[in-house]
Amino acid sequence: MAVLTDIFKSTLLPPTRRSERWKYSPISKLLNTSLSTDSEAINSGFSKEVDPNPVQGLEAYRLVLRNGKFDASLSDLPVAQGVVCMPMSEVEDGESPEFQNTYSQKEWVGELNESYHQDGMFLKIARNIKLDRPIVIHHLTDGIDVASFPRHFVRVEEGGEVDVVIWCSSTKKSSGMYNGLLEASIAPNASFMLEKVCNEDGEIYHFSHENIIQERDSRFMMHTFTVKGHWVRNELEIVSRGKGTDSIFNGAYLPTENEHVDNHTTMDHTSSDGTSSELYRGIMYGSSTGVFNGKVFVRPDAQRTNAFQQNTNIVADRGASINTKPELEIYADDVKCAHGCTVGQFDLDALFYLKSRGIQEKAAKALLVEAFLADVISSVPSTELRKEIMKIYQERHGW
Amino acid sequence: MLKIKNLHAKVGDNEILKGLNLDVKPGEIHAIMGPNGSGKSTLASVLAGREAYEVTDGVVDLDGTDLLELEASDRAREGVFLAFQYPIEIPGVSNLNFMKAAVNAKRDHNGQPPIKAKDFLAKVKECSSLVELDGRLRDRSVNEGFSGGEKKRNEIFQMAILEPKLCILDETDSGLDIDALRVVSKGVNAMRSPDRAFIVITHYQRLLDHIIPDFVHVLSNGKIVKSGGKELALELEAKGYDWIKEEQNA
Ligand SMILES: Nc1ncnc2c1ncn2[C@@H]1O[C@H](COP(=O)(O)OP(=O)(O)OP(=O)(O)O)[C@@H](O)[C@H]1O
Ligand SMILES: [Mg+2]
Numbered sequence: 001m002a003v004l005t006d007i008f009k010s011t012l013l014p015p016t017r018r019s020e021r022w023k024y025s026p027i028s029k030l031l032n033t034s035l036s037t038d039s040e041a042i043n044s045g046f047s048k049e050v051d052p053n054p055v056q057g058l059e060a061y062r063l064v065l066r067n068g069k070f071d072a073s074l075s076d077l078p079v080a081q082g083v084v085c086m087p088m089s090e091v092e093d094g095e096s097p098e099f100q101n102t103y104s105q106k107e108w109v110g111e112l113n114e115s116y117h118q119d120g121m122f123l124k125i126a127r128n129i130k131l132d133r134p135i136v137i138h139h140l141t142d143g144i145d146v147a148s149f150p151r152h153f154v155r156v157e158e159g160g161e162v163d164v165v166i167w168c169s170s171t172k173k174s175s176g177m178y179n180g181l182l183e184a185s186i187a188p189n190a191s192f193m194l195e196k197v198c199n200e201d202g203e204i205y206h207f208s209h210e211n212i213i214q215e216r217d218s219r220f221m222m223h224t225f226t227v228k229g230h231w232v233r234n235e236l237e238i239v240s241r242g243k244g245t246d247s248i249f250n251g252a253y254l255p256t257e258n259e260h261v262d263n264h265t266t267m268d269h270t271s272s273d274g275t276s277s278e279l280y281r282g283i284m285y286g287s288s289t290g291v292f293n294g295k296v297f298v299r300p301d302a303q304r305t306n307a308f309q310q311n312t313n314i315v316a317d318r319g320a321s322i323n324t325k326p327e328l329e330i331y332a333d334d335v336k337c338a339h340g341c342t343v344g345q346f347d348l349d350a351l352f353y354l355k356s357r358g359i360q361e362k363a364a365k366a367l368l369v370e371a372f373l374a375d376v377i378s379s380v381p382s383t384e385l386r387k388e389i390m391k392i393y394q395e396r397h398g399w
Numbered sequence: 400m401l402k403i404k405n406l407h408a409k410v411g412d413n414e415i416l417k418g419l420n421l422d423v424k425p426g427e428i429h430a431i432m433g434p435n436g437s438g439k440s441t442l443a444s445v446l447a448g449r450e451a452y453e454v455t456d457g458v459v460d461l462d463g464t465d466l467l468e469l470e471a472s473d474r475a476r477e478g479v480f481l482a483f484q485y486p487i488e489i490p491g492v493s494n495l496n497f498m499k500a501a502v503n504a505k506r507d508h509n510g511q512p513p514i515k516a517k518d519f520l521a522k523v524k525e526c527s528s529l530v531e532l533d534g535r536l537r538d539r540s541v542n543e544g545f546s547g548g549e550k551k552r553n554e555i556f557q558m559a560i561l562e563p564k565l566c567i568l569d570e571t572d573s574g575l576d577i578d579a580l581r582v583v584s585k586g587v588n589a590m591r592s593p594d595r596a597f598i599v600i601t602h603y604q605r606l607l608d609h610i611i612p613d614f615v616h617v618l619s620n621g622k623i624v625k626s627g628g629k630e631l632a633l634e635l636e637a638k639g640y641d642w643i644k645e646e647q648n649a
Contacts, residue, residue, distance in 0.1 A: 348451075353487040353541075356447050357501035357557065358475035358508070367500065371491025371540075 002034045008116060008147070012108040024291045024323045025233055025262045030205045035176050037116065039146035041067060046074060047142050047171045054138050054167040054199070058384035061135040063087065068118030068139075068148035078135065082126030082160075085135065088151065089119045097122060097153040101183050101211035101237070109207045113149050113181045120151040120180075125160035125190070134163040134193075134382060139180065141170035141204055147177045154184035156192050156218075163193040163381055166208075174202035183211045186218040188242060193381055194220075196234070199227040199392060209235040216242030216271075223380050224251035224280075226261045227392050233262040240302075244273045250376040251280040254393055255288035255320075262291040267309075269302035278309040281376050283369065284320035285397065292324040292341065300331045309339040314346055314372065366399035400425045400596050401565055406457035408445045415441045417621035419457070423565070426593040430607055430632060431600045433618035434640050439600045440484050442618070443569045447481040448474045461565065475501075476508040480563035482554035484570045484600075489541040494553070495523065497541050498560050505561065526559035530586040547574030555586050566590070567598045572606040584609030604636040617643055 014031055015022035046052050052064055052074040064074040070087040077085045103110030121137055186192045206229050212220055226232050238247050253261040267276045284290055292311045313322050324341040354364035380386045401423040408416040415438045423429055433439055445452050448471030459466040503513045530552050542550050551571050587610050615631040616623045625643050
């Protein structure tokens with residue numbers, strides 16, 4: 001049986017545990033599998049297990065991908081003045097986007113995406129255009145030993161505004177790798193909101209990388225929810241390239257059983273007067289394992305930066321664990337930076353207090369979990385999405 | 400209503416309650432006094448069902464129910480209420496949501512449907528005016544950033560909402576200013592009824608000037624060593640605990 005590196009050739013070598021960035025997220029098992037982008041789907045058509053529209057009640061445009069390939073019949077793309085939204089495969093040659101990120105030169109995962117990329121969303125929002133509804137990119141993995149390499153490009157011009165949801169699902173019998181990339185550049189005074197949800201059944205190695213470039217006075221807000229996933233690595237890299245940018249990025253993860261969740265974030269302040277606020281919260285159940293690594297760079301020119309970072313974890317069961325590490329590198333003197341990483345248990349005093357008023361254990365824990373997640377989830381722009389995520393968390397963990 | 404017989408309890412290897420007996424009838428108010436560290440809060444916690452305390456011997460019977468067999472939440476639903484000596488802060492859980500969940504838990508236990516929003520709000524209004532709890536405090540996270548006195552008021556507010564049959568007040572007077580003490584006592588007195596009983600743990604007579612007990616007990620070294628009427632509290636205030644210890648040793 002061929003190993004992965006024989007099928008997907010690359011100049012960069014796959015990461016090993018010797019690399020600091022991959023120490024707690026080894027992929028040796030994945031490397032011994034033999035995957036293909038042409039694996040046959042288990043279901044003909046979209047699987048019945050998964051609704052093509054993942055967030056019921058959410059009024060949104062939709063771009064549906066199955067195993068990295070665009071499904072026109074299930075998609076509903078916006079047609080509006082000043083908005084270009086189409087699958088990458090339909091972009092005319094002269095129009096094709098120029099990706100600026102260097103991920104493909106830095107990481108094996110990135111190089112694979114660059115070499116083997118499939119379809120994805122190409123989105124341009126013209127000056128001062130605000131799209132009326134969010135766009136949901138729904139990626140379904142459905143197949144055994146399948147590899148998918150979706151790739152998305154977003155450009156929001158000056159004063160423009162758009163909200164994108166990336167939702168990943170997978171059928172129960174599926175296995176393989178999802179390797180997705182999104183690059184967005186946000187022009188001066190423009191806004192980009194991104195909500196990313198991984199809700200995958202089956203045994204998928206899920207790599208997703210977002211690369212955000214922010215120009216002067218632009219706003220970026222992202223939420224990363226790992227709702228369900230066998231092995232998930234979320235990478236987010238934000239570069240602030242102009243004065244006065246604002247970046248908010250929150251995340252929540254509640255893995256259970258033998259799931260693995262890894263969040264790696266980098267916030268790079270290269271210009272002055274920027275603010276960034278990062279809040280990641282996790283509850284580790286069962287025998288799950290987790291990683292959080294948050295890098296914040298404040299470069300010499302980034303005076304008057306205000307950067308906040310917090311990662312809070314509850315280890316709910318004995319067998320679970322998480323490794324968390326903040327990394328701040330500050331080269332400017334007039335800055336405000338606050339950060340904190342904690343790992344703890346459910347607050348037994350709080351639990352007793354709630355129970356002493358007649359609230360039963362399960363309901364009491366639900367109140368505590370909701371309170372714990374509230375700061376992360378309350379800033380999600382759409383109520384429907386917020387509700388759907390809480391609903392799945394609740395169903396999964398039986399509150 | 401409540402019968403405690405030969406109660407022994409420990410934390411880790413540390414035996415704290417060492418054969419405690421107490422009998423409380425409906426409508427009565429029992430004050431429990433005693434030196435620091437004698438086991439008063441431990442008794443309260445054991446009655447409320449805190450798991451850190453292990454009961455090694457004895458019986459606690461509440462109207463025919465073996466209380467020690469029940470989980471904390473079931474005890475509360477049977478009508479036990481503990482006003483904490485140190486109320487817990489729970490960031491992110493709103494006081495009102497908390498009370499609504501508690502009210503509905505009890506209603507569920509009694510086979511009743513969830514309370515109507517209108518009825519709940521009326522109840523909240525009535526109970527918060529009873530202890531003069533500031534409206535803003537009701538809407539905030541449970542006890543978060545409350546002053547010591549505000550926390551105690553909030554305990555009695557919760558007690559009024561839940562209408563328990565056995566109310567245990569652990570040093571509710573500590574941290575209250577003179578006016579607050581009067582207000583909180585007024586709230587407690589308003590809740591007195593022929594089928595409700597109170598166990599009031601305190602160090603000071605001044606609370607008992609407002610909430611007049613039927614019995615006063617002295618808890619020392621894990622046991623009730625002396626019981627009497629309300630005049631016992633005055634005697635303790637004047638003489639301290641040494642004379643009781645001497646009496647014990649004699
Ligand atoms: N969780 C615990 N772990 C260890 N020791 C404890 C614990 N709870 C109580 N104790 C010990 O048990 C003894 C009785 O404590 P308790 O809190 O019941 O006293 P108390 O009578 O309420 O005192 P105070 O008047 O100061 O409130 C003390 O020596 C205390 O240190
Ligand atoms: Mg005490």
